[in-house]
Amino acid sequence: MNILHDFDYYAPKTKGEALELTKSLGSSAKVLAGGTDLIIMMKEKMIKPEAIIDISGLEELKGIVCKDGQGAEIGACTTISEIEFSKDLAKKYSALTYAAGELGSNQVRVMATLGGNCCHSSPAAETPTPLSALGAKVVISGLEGERELPMEDFIQGNRKNDLQLGEIVSKFVLPEPAPKSACRYGYIGLRNAMEIDAVNMAVNITLEDDGAKIKDVKLVMGSVSPRPLVSELVPGLLKGTELTEELIVKAGEAAQSEAKPISDVRASAEYRKDVVGALARRLVKEAYEAAKEA
Structure with missing residues (x-):
């Protein structure tokens, strides 16, 4: 049964008190804010903290x-x-x-x-x-x-x-968004309902004063690496250029080459690779067009 184990519960009244508790209790305690991940992990017996520090009321x-x-x-x-x-x-x-x-x-x-x-x-x-x-x-x-x-x-x-x-x-x-910039986010899952993303991605593009050449670009991939993966190849490919269909295709290929996904119950590594290319092509184009209108 998904019954929580016994633990000590603390509800600090100030940030300072919360920091005192986290320091004194150390690794025996977990901090609770919303609890939507923590409580599930506790119910599933994945973790059994001796104490909970509830900061949701601060x-x-x-x-x-x-x-x-x-x-x-x-x-x-x-x-x-x-x-x-x-x-x-x-x-x-x-x-x-x-x-x-x-x-x-x-x-x-x-x-x-x-x-x-x-x-x-x-x-x-x-x-x-x-x-x-x-x-x-x-x-x-x-x-x-x-x-x-x-x-x-x-x-x-x-x-x-x-x-x-x-x-x-x-x-x-x-930070304040740069002039002539736009950021776009997208994701792909296996169904149009609540789920964990197979891949997600955000692309932020800043244009030069001429409103055409790309001054800077940051493309970040999720669920294809243990941590957010910031592309190194896409900025080198796009900076200083005016976006073309050929460059959009190359940006997708560059992002795919950097992604290191795994296969799991949500998607295979091969499928995730394909998704990275599709998302990169779509979001680069969307961010570029939005930056031109900014």
């Missing part, structure tokens, strides 16, 4: 702040649903709000948090890919202070990240 870890010309900050305990429906975020970071809306069911999205989705560090997670493409930084807090990491450096592998004992993720910082 207002200082919640909220979305967007400032003109200054990017945005999103608290780690902000729910996926709040991100999905944020009009302020949608104006600047539509790739992120779209990805949030494709995560699980509505019941999951009103509980799950951005921090939890990233800290769970699943290769197929929806939000790390657009966060990485958008240049987001993860702000990590401990009793000794704060440090920042790019999204793609924070996640180290399947359910592994750079959090040290006594640390929690407190917020995410997104």
Whole structure:
């Protein structure tokens, strides 16, 4: 039966108290924000923490702040649903709000948090890919202070990240989008319903002042590597060019050559490779056309 084991439960009233608890309890404790991943793992007996530190009620870890010309900050305990429906975020970071809306069911999205989705560090997670493409930084807090990491450096592998004992993720910082830029997100699954992505991808393109030549591009793949995979070949191929159908095809081939997917119950490695090419071709073209209109 899926019955939880006995554990100590803590509900800190402040961020400082939460950090004290995470430091003192160490590896015997798990931090709970939304619980949509953690509780399932506990029910399935995958983990048996001696203590749970519930930070879901900490207002200082919640909220979305967007400032003109200054990017945005999103608290780690902000729910996926709040991100999905944020009009302020949608104006600047539509790739992120779209990805949030494709995560699980509505019941999951009103509980799950951005921090939890990233800290769970699943290769197929929806939000790390657009966060990485958008240049987001993860702000990590401990009793000794704060440090920042790019999204793609924070996640180290399947359910592994750079959090040290006594640390929690407190917020995410997104830079102001560059002029003449656009980011697009897409994914492929095996059915049009709740599922874990077979592949997901985000592409962020910035154009030169002429509105035609590509100044910069960042293509990030999910579910084809233990961590978000940032393409090295696609920028070298596209920067300084005006996009053509031939370059779109080459970008797809380049992304495919970098992807290192595995076969599992959701898709074969070969299928994932094909999907990477298709997504790269579509999203590069969509991001480029959107950047021309920005």
